Amino acid sequence: xxxxYLLTLAAIIQAHSQLLPGSCSFESDTCGYTSDADFHxxxxxxxxxxxxxxxxxxxxxxxxxxxxxxxxxxxxxGEKLGVLLSPALDQSEWSCxxxxxxxxxxxxxxxxxxxxxxxxxxxxxxxxxxxxxxVISSMDLDSDAEPTRIVVEGRPGPAAxxxxxxxxxxxxxxxxxxxxxEESHLCGYSNQWNANVNWYVGGGGGQLLSNDMQHDHTYNxxxxxxxxxxxxxxxxxxxxxxxxxxxxxxxxSGCLSFQYQRSxxxxxxxxxxxxxxxxxxxxxxxxxxxxxSQWSDATGEWIPAQVDLKAPYSVQVVFxxxxxxxxxxxxxxxxxxxxxxxCSKDTxxxxxxxxxxxxxxxxxxxxxxxxATGLSWRRVSVKPNIFRNGDHTTGAGSFxxxxxxxGPRSGYxxxxxxxxxxxxxxxxxxxxxxxxxxxxxxRALTVYLLQPHSGRQEKIWTQGEKxxxxxxxxxxxxxxxxxxxxxxxxxxxxxxxxGSVALDDFSMSLGDCELTAGxxxxxxxxxxxxxxxxxxxxxxxxxxxxxxxxxxxxxxxSYTGPRGDHTTGLGYYLYxxxxxxxxGQSSRxxxxxxxxxxxxHCLRFFYHMYGSGTGQLRVxxxxxxxxxxxxxxxxxxxxxxxxxxxxxxxDSQHQIVFEAIRGSSVRSDIAIDDIVLEGxxxxxxxxxxxxxxxxxxx
Numbered sequence: 001x002x003x004x005y006l007l008t009l010a011a012i013i014q015a016h017s018q019l020l021p022g023s024c025s026f027e028s029d030t031c032g033y034t035s036d037a038d039f040h041x042x043x044x045x046x047x048x049x050x051x052x053x054x055x056x057x058x059x060x061x062x063x064x065x066x067x068x069x070x071x072x073x074x075x076x077x078g079e080k081l082g083v084l085l086s087p088a089l090d091q092s093e094w095s096c097x098x099x100x101x102x103x104x105x106x107x108x109x110x111x112x113x114x115x116x117x118x119x120x121x122x123x124x125x126x127x128x129x130x131x132x133x134x135v136i137s138s139m140d141l142d143s144d145a146e147p148t149r150i151v152v153e154g155r156p157g158p159a160a161x162x163x164x165x166x167x168x169x170x171x172x173x174x175x176x177x178x179x180x181x182e183e184s185h186l187c188g189y190s191n192q193w194n195a196n197v198n199w200y201v202g203g204g205g206g207q208l209l210s211n212d213m214q215h216d217h218t219y220n221x222x223x224x225x226x227x228x229x230x231x232x233x234x235x236x237x238x239x240x241x242x243x244x245x246x247x248x249x250x251x252x253s254g255c256l257s258f259q260y261q262r263s264x265x266x267x268x269x270x271x272x273x274x275x276x277x278x279x280x281x282x283x284x285x286x287x288x289x290x291x292x293s294q295w296s297d298a299t300g301e302w303i304p305a306q307v308d309l310k311a312p313y314s315v316q317v318v319f320x321x322x323x324x325x326x327x328x329x330x331x332x333x334x335x336x337x338x339x340x341x342x343c344s345k346d347t348x349x350x351x352x353x354x355x356x357x358x359x360x361x362x363x364x365x366x367x368x369x370x371x372a373t374g375l376s377w378r379r380v381s382v383k384p385n386i387f388r389n390g391d392h393t394t395g396a397g398s399f400x401x402x403x404x405x406x407g408p409r410s411g412y413x414x415x416x417x418x419x420x421x422x423x424x425x426x427x428x429x430x431x432x433x434x435x436x437x438x439x440x441x442x443r444a445l446t447v448y449l450l451q452p453h454s455g456r457q458e459k460i461w462t463q464g465e466k467x468x469x470x471x472x473x474x475x476x477x478x479x480x481x482x483x484x485x486x487x488x489x490x491x492x493x494x495x496x497x498x499g500s501v502a503l504d505d506f507s508m509s510l511g512d513c514e515l516t517a518g519x520x521x522x523x524x525x526x527x528x529x530x531x532x533x534x535x536x537x538x539x540x541x542x543x544x545x546x547x548x549x550x551x552x553x554x555x556x557x558s559y560t561g562p563r564g565d566h567t568t569g570l571g572y573y574l575y576x577x578x579x580x581x582x583x584g585q586s587s588r589x590x591x592x593x594x595x596x597x598x599x600x601h602c603l604r605f606f607y608h609m610y611g612s613g614t615g616q617l618r619v620x621x622x623x624x625x626x627x628x629x630x631x632x633x634x635x636x637x638x639x640x641x642x643x644x645x646x647x648x649x650x651d652s653q654h655q656i657v658f659e660a661i662r663g664s665s666v667r668s669d670i671a672i673d674d675i676v677l678e679g680x681x682x683x684x685x686x687x688x689x690x691x692x693x694x695x696x697x698x
Contacts, residue, residue: 018172020171022171026045026049026168029044033084035083036083038653084151088147092143094141094175095171096140096170096175098136098172099137099169100134101165102133102165103128108126109155110152112151112153115146116148137246138246142250152166174338177252181225181226181227187245191244194240194242199242199319202225202228216334218334228330228331231327231329235326239328242320244317244319248314251311253342254340255307256308256336258335259303260302262330267329268324268331270319272307273317273318276313276314276511277515309338312511314515351421351510354508355419357507366419367418367506378402379399381398386639388639389470390638393504396642413491414491414492415487418485418486423484426478427477427508429475430505431505432569433501435500435502436500447461447486449485450486451482451484458478471504472569475513488503524678526603526656529674530550530573531571534574549575552570557578560666560667561610561669562641562671574589575660578667584615587660590622591677595653596652603646603648604643604645605673608671609636611668612636614669615634617661622657628648635663
């Protein structure tokens with residue numbers, strides 16, 4: 001954060017930028033923001049200044065603008081949740097929302113965007129980090145043809161004194177990266193504190209460290225503001241000062257422009273980087289000797305600079321100055337702007353890594369095999385039953401298979417080559433594999449990075465799991481300096497050592513795999529993979545004999561239940577353990593409340609119904625106690641995870657209910673995983689499973 005005295009100075013600056021509807025300082029009213037009546041109320045402080053939702057019982061009535069009454073009891077399983085709704089906003093142009101907030105004690109805060117044309121609110125940002133002072137967060141709002149609302153959900157923790165408060169909401173036109181440093185919030189830019197050298201706010205007619213402050217670029221006078229860093233207090237050989245932008249919240253690509261002044265170019269190094277969530281830097285630009293500017297010039301020349309920015313995932317822009325001595329001079333920065341058009345027409349667009357995605361339902365996509373090897377990878381489709389697993393995508397679709405025990409020969413290599421990927425980029429490859437019958441797995445499956453121009457080949461992943469006969473998720477991050485291809489290789493050394501290898505659901509994205517692991521906001525209502533808990537689902541205590549169980553690995557009763565989850569093979573799922581139940585008894589699982597719309601909803605999930613006594617699985621839509629069964633299936637189905645999808649309509653708030661009913665025997669375990677609920681109609685499911693010669697995968 002910037003030094004407190006600098007923020008105090010900046011606080012006296014009068015904002016000049018245009019504020020859009022939806023902005024509010026909560027000085028005396030809530031500017032049209034209202035509390036959702038189905039949840040606890042946000043309370044406006046009696047003296048203004050902020051709104052809050054507290055863990056403690058309310059001791060005073062909320063101020064009314066319009067009347068906002070606290071509800072009698074919380075929803076969603078007893079937690080205290082406050083939902084604050086903005087008035088309808090016209091988001092026809094790109095804008096930036098800046099939130100000044102505080103989480104005291106424990107709790108969480110989430111910001112979502114609600115559009116009348118969408119079934120669900122779109123998560124923009126969330127935080128669970130407590131603080132003892134106000135914190136600024138920024139999020140980009142891309143254009144929307146329909147009026148939208150900002151939804152702020154505050155959940156104070158259960159401990160006494162916990163609260164979530166909002167001090168200010170700023171919505172301004174343009175991108176969150178843009179800044180002229182004229183407003184008190186400094187556009188969410190922050191100084192990475194160094195004991196000796198730091199960025200400071202300059203201008204405003206004040207004097208901070210020097211009596212020769214120059215004109216800013218925005219107004220070209222001494223009353224405007226800019227950021228600057230001075231070497232006067234540098235102590236060591238290389239002192240570094242960094243000013244950091246807010247984290248981007250949506251994929252962005254275009255031209256980043258700014259104005260700077262730089263003195264004593266041989267005594268400092270001025271650079272611009274991007275920094276991702278993992279703290280990894282990538283240099284975008286560095287000031288060169290040809291752009292020399294003498295700060296001492298009376299005119300105070302500002303130099304324009306432009307750099308192409310490609311941010312397919314969340315990054316911060318870092319302006320860094322390094323000094324080699326106390327005589328390293330000064331650097332100033334002002335008027336940062338962004339355009340969605342690249343600086344140069346010759347700049348290549350951001351690469352779309354989805355060309356390397358494939359679920360093998362309609363062929364090999366862009367993957368190829370060497371004709372000389374005899375095309376050893378085969379695309380097969382298996383009709384799942386109690387003896388055989390199907391594919392990973394739907395349970396009854398297609399996948400790739402190599403090294404059948406019934407194969408014509410041994411001692412050969414199967415290689416599958418992907419499309420060409422551009423160099424100087426970082427990638428994340430995710431895929432699913434299944435091994436069966438290998439005595440040794442060190443050569444069962446390996447992934448290489450092949451650089452065709454140089455012929456170099458690098459191993460980027462190798463199989464370390466034992467042969468389990470289930471679909472297991474794998475991922476690997478890699479970077480290449482020149483164009484390269486991913487190659488999947490499996491070696492069959494002898495008939496006795498070789499088993500079968502299956503591949504499915506390839507996915508390629510830009511950036512390190514860790515960037516997308518657990519970094520997204522809270523899942524949408526009704527969506528859950530059960531890897532980190534129940535995602536807001538709750539057990540129906542009123543009618544259940546037992547609860548759904550959260551489990552990893554096989555179920556305890558033999559010849560029933562899955563051997564692993566569907567998400568990763570090694571993760572978690574929910575299932576009904578039939579042993580403590582009598583035939584016909586059931587367990588119900590409820591989603592958190594889901595906002596209804598006039599259009600259709602599409603619910604997709606994976607189910608596992610294996611066991612000679614398997615009962616029934618039902619899906620209900622519960623609307624204020626009015627229960628409707630929208631999908632049901634009974635009896636033993638397969639040892640595979642199978643995908644179901646159901647389309648339904650509900651124009652009012654409702655809940656999804658999964659009900660598992662115990663069958664005739666204890667071999668009646670029923671499991672569910674990877675629930676996805678989306679707005680709009682369901683896509684047509686084309687499953688053309690045929691009995692093939694691929695029994696060897698089981």
